[in-house]
Ligand code: KG4
């Protein structure tokens with residue numbers, strides 16, 4: 001049994017958590033999980049401002065750690081290892097988190113473990129449900145879109161990614177172009193509830209190509225063109241907006257469900273002997289009810305057990321970093337503490353060889 005402190009500051013959440021458990025069995029015990037979001041600081045700018053984020057992390061990290069220890073009723077001396085996110089993410093936040101972890105380690109002699117943020121998401125179903133290796137993972141958030149085959153700590157294969165926008169990013173951009181405000185995803189979902197998904201013909205990008213890679217930029221452009229036509233024709237009614245949101249959401253679901261079906265087939269080819277395989281879904285977009293329903297139905301149809309970790313553990317948090325650190329620590333993988341803004345979770349990705357204009361997203 002090990003107790004690990006996890007520190008996360010790669011984007012706009014300052015988080016610290018204490019987790020106790022055994023790597024071999026999974027299902028850790030979350031002793032505390034403190035998350036400070038920075039929504040208020042960035043709201044006026046319509047997105048995360050890296051310099052503001054870095055400063056806020058530097059100010060709040062020690063508070064988050066102190067609070068995590070207090071809520072767990074532990075002193076630092078009860079901690080076996082300190083896990084910290086070293087990438088991918090915004091460099092200022094990563095540096096702040098690593099400096100905090102190094103300070104704690106220097107003062108106490110507790111060993112450090114470097115954690116890839118995406119591995120933190122990928123191993124969360126082990127923490128929450130003790131999901132057995134190997135399993136298939138779909139990570140859908142504002143920054144990432146990944147299909148991963150998860151075999152063990154440090155042993156992942158990327159079998160699909162986005163070649164342009166992440167799905168959450170597409171939801172946020174659609175919300176912005178329809179003036180729905182933030183947070184974009186939940187606003188689009190709420191509008192879509194009243195809408196007709198079949199009224200506007202929207203594309204299902206890359207479904208005509210083999211493989212599990214996805215793309216959302218063409219879909220987003222198609223939504224913009226419909227909006228422009230409506231505006232030019234006299235303006236958008238609430239019904240128009242609802243129908244457009246419903247159409248966009250249905251297209252996103254169809255793409256992710258269609259590519260998940262392919263990912264499942266690939267997984268079966270890789271592991272023909274795995275009887276009931278796990279299919280885990282995490283990231284903020286996993287909150288979307290229409291997407292969840294589509295993925296649940298698909299998993300049942302394909303004989304996969306679907307696992308949706310509870311939402312606070314799907315979005316960025318310290319517990320996932322503590323758990324990934326716990327598994328790495330047990331495996332003797334302490335890692336390199338250099339901050340890495342770009343840090344692929346799989347070293348030899350089987351997808352994403354052709355890239356979007358800003359490069360492949362990890
Ligand atoms: O995982 P997350 O909290 O943060 C990172 O991106 O790391 O994901 C946030 C993203 C945002 O883009 C947000 O719009 C999207 O998840 N999201 C949703 C929903 N709730 C959050 N997208 C669609 N439907 C939702 N209900």
Ligand code: ZN
Pocket residue numbers: 117121141315316
């Ligand atoms: Zn994340």
